[in-house]
Amino acid sequence: xxxxxxxxxxxxxxxxxxxxxxxxxxxxxxxxxxxxxxxxxxxxxxxxxxxxxxxxxxxxxxxxxxxxxxxxxxxxxxxxxxxxxxxxxxxxxxxxxxxxxxxxxxxxxxxxxxxxxxxxxxxxxxxxxxxxxxxxxxxxxxxxxxxxxxxxxxxxxxxxxxxxxxxxxxxxxxxxxxxxxxxxxxxxxxxxxxxxxxxxxxxxxxxxxxxxxxxxxxxxxxxxxxxxxxxxxxxxxxxxxxxxxxxxxxxxxxxxxxxxxxxxxxxxxxxxxxxxxxxxxxxxxxxxxxxxxxxxxxxxxxxxxxxxxxxxxxxxxxxxxxxxxx
Amino acid sequence: xxxxxxxxxxxxxxxxxxxxxxxxxxxxxxxxxxxxxxxxxxxxxxxxxxxxxxxxxxxxxxxxxxxxxxxxxxxxxxxxxxxxxxxxxxxxxxxxxxxxxxxxxxxxxxxxxxxxxxxxxxxxxxxxxxxxxxxxxxxxxxxxxxxxxxxxxxxxxxxxxxxxxxxxxxxxxxxxxxxxxxxxxxxxxxxxxxxxxxxxxxxxxxxxxxxxxxxxxxxxxxxxxxxxxxxxxxxxxxxxxxxxxxxxxxxxxxxxxxxxxxx
Numbered sequence: 001x002x003x004x005x006x007x008x009x010x011x012x013x014x015x016x017x018x019x020x021x022x023x024x025x026x027x028x029x030x031x032x033x034x035x036x037x038x039x040x041x042x043x044x045x046x047x048x049x050x051x052x053x054x055x056x057x058x059x060x061x062x063x064x065x066x067x068x069x070x071x072x073x074x075x076x077x078x079x080x081x082x083x084x085x086x087x088x089x090x091x092x093x094x095x096x097x098x099x100x101x102x103x104x105x106x107x108x109x110x111x112x113x114x115x116x117x118x119x120x121x122x123x124x125x126x127x128x129x130x131x132x133x134x135x136x137x138x139x140x141x142x143x144x145x146x147x148x149x150x151x152x153x154x155x156x157x158x159x160x161x162x163x164x165x166x167x168x169x170x171x172x173x174x175x176x177x178x179x180x181x182x183x184x185x186x187x188x189x190x191x192x193x194x195x196x197x198x199x200x201x202x203x204x205x206x207x208x209x210x211x212x213x214x215x216x217x218x219x220x221x222x223x224x225x226x227x228x229x230x231x232x233x234x235x236x237x238x239x240x241x242x243x244x245x246x247x248x249x250x251x252x253x254x255x256x257x258x259x260x261x262x263x264x265x266x267x268x269x270x271x272x273x274x275x276x277x278x279x280x281x282x283x284x285x286x287x288x289x290x291x292x293x294x295x296x297x298x299x300x301x302x303x304x305x306x307x308x309x310x311x312x313x314x315x316x317x318x319x320x321x322x323x324x325x326x
Numbered sequence: 327x328x329x330x331x332x333x334x335x336x337x338x339x340x341x342x343x344x345x346x347x348x349x350x351x352x353x354x355x356x357x358x359x360x361x362x363x364x365x366x367x368x369x370x371x372x373x374x375x376x377x378x379x380x381x382x383x384x385x386x387x388x389x390x391x392x393x394x395x396x397x398x399x400x401x402x403x404x405x406x407x408x409x410x411x412x413x414x415x416x417x418x419x420x421x422x423x424x425x426x427x428x429x430x431x432x433x434x435x436x437x438x439x440x441x442x443x444x445x446x447x448x449x450x451x452x453x454x455x456x457x458x459x460x461x462x463x464x465x466x467x468x469x470x471x472x473x474x475x476x477x478x479x480x481x482x483x484x485x486x487x488x489x490x491x492x493x494x495x496x497x498x499x500x501x502x503x504x505x506x507x508x509x510x511x512x513x514x515x516x517x518x519x520x521x522x523x524x525x526x527x528x529x530x531x532x533x534x535x536x537x538x539x540x541x542x543x544x545x546x547x548x549x550x551x552x553x554x555x556x557x558x559x560x561x562x563x564x565x566x567x568x569x570x571x572x573x574x575x576x577x578x579x580x581x582x583x584x585x586x587x588x589x
Contacts, residue, residue: 193457
């Protein structure tokens with residue numbers, strides 16, 4: 001469509017692969033409309049929570065679904081960014097956008113350090129290395145004075161965006177969070193559909209073959225690990241501003257597990273799966289809160305059921321029905 | 327020790343050797359899989375590596391392609407020492423391997439599979455901010471490569487859904503897209519039906535026109551038919567080397583093949 005083809009004969013071939021698939025554009029547009037209406041219908045803080053986790057799960061999915069790397073320590077990036085953003089906003093009194101950026105930067109650096117070591121191992125060993133490092137970060141969060149230990153960092157001021165727009169209203173904040181999350185997810189979409197993303201998928205599908213074609217796979221893996229960590233950090237830092245709170249829950253291993261669960265439930269390796277997974281899990285946690293500790297059990301049952309019944313996840317199954325990648 | 331074994335196999339003048347190994351050895355904790363193997367592959371020939379099961383062919387192959395690091399010995403490609411280079415580096419120098427099991431990218435389409443190889447020409451693809459359309463520039467050439475191996479009808483099918491023989495054909499198209507100077511084929515006929523064997527044999531002969539091929543192969547009729555030169559490995563060492571006629575009459579080779587079962 002947009003690329004001039006050399007000959008008439010290959011034009012249909014090129015056309016088929018050029019440009020963003022129409023149904024993706026339609027889904028993104030529909031999603032945006034829904035999310036613009038959502039705060040008028042639903043409790044904005046709840047939707048913001050869903051959004052933050054949707055971004056977090058999409059970040060993990062970038063690594064897991066497209067890079068083929070299962071990180072079991074993504075809470076380290078989510079949590080550390082959350083702490084740094086909360087600290088920057090509360091103690092240093094920085095604007096929320098700067099606080100969030102500092103959080104992202106922290107997650108990126110941490111991702112570079114952990115990723116550089118973890119990518120030297122494959123499969124379950126990779127997952128274990130990321131888990132081990134995440135536990136170290138958790139330990140630091142428990143011990144370090146600035147994190148507030150068990151109390152976390154509370155009463156984080158939401159401040160003024162760019163020093164101008166007051167974010168204390170949930171309503172105003174909602175649209176800022178929507179912009180951040182939507183931007184993040186579009187960014188991930190672009191990464192997946194870039195020349196880089198193409199190599200990434202090749203490595204996921206067959207690493208030795210990618211090497212034999214001359215690709216230095218470790219560099220690609222590290223790059224995607226840092227991207228994923230940074231985006232997880234963006235989610236964590238944004239969440240700290242939304243809830244005005246950063247706590248040990250954000251760095252705990254169960255957070256790492258939960259985001260893996262969201263991704264698998266929604267459909268790993270799909271664009272929209274993590275959003276659905278995050279929405280389902282967060283909704284469940286909110287509406288089943290009355291069951292107390294049983295929520296975990298219910299989650300466990302759902303997880304087992306989803307893995308047994310539809311391994312491709314909710315969106316994965318729908319995509320199979322429609323015979324279109326989602 | 328290899329060349330001296332059999333006086334019938336007088337080596338040709340080694341003027342034009344593309345790949346050569348000297349004293350190549352690989353030890354796995356206490357077990358020597360490949361023991362001081364020397365090999366010279368002449369430019370423009372099809373060289374086969376055969377031997378009974380457990381002879382160390384695959385290990386030797388992995389050493390040459392840097393998927394394993396040798397315990398001792400050197401490898402040279404076009405007179406340059408490549409012993410310490412990474413697997414990706416030697417691929418960039420024109421030595422590309424295939425795998426025993428078909429090596430495609432199952433979730434990518436046939437077109438995308440070949441394009442991944444062509445994409446290497448851009449150098450590294452770390453541009454995560456660019457849309458995928460920039461790769462459409464390779465579509466025409468990729469389509470031509472796919473056409474060569476007769477897979478044009480499957481252009482947009484996921485490679486994982488092709489039959490086994492077609493996967494191998496796709497693999498060959500992908501490899502050729504890199505325009506390698508030398509190919510290392512690891513059991514190209516493994517697990518193939520006879521009609522596929524004939525087809526892939528013809529394809530190998532066709533692509534050998536201006537390149538060098540070193541292949542590990544069990545199917546001796548294919549080896550006899552295709553190879554210019556054969557190296558026989560047994561228990562990690564070179565048993566004999568020469569033309570098919572030479573090695574097939576070599577007593578030690580016959581013994582290794584027939585005697586392997588009742589030691």
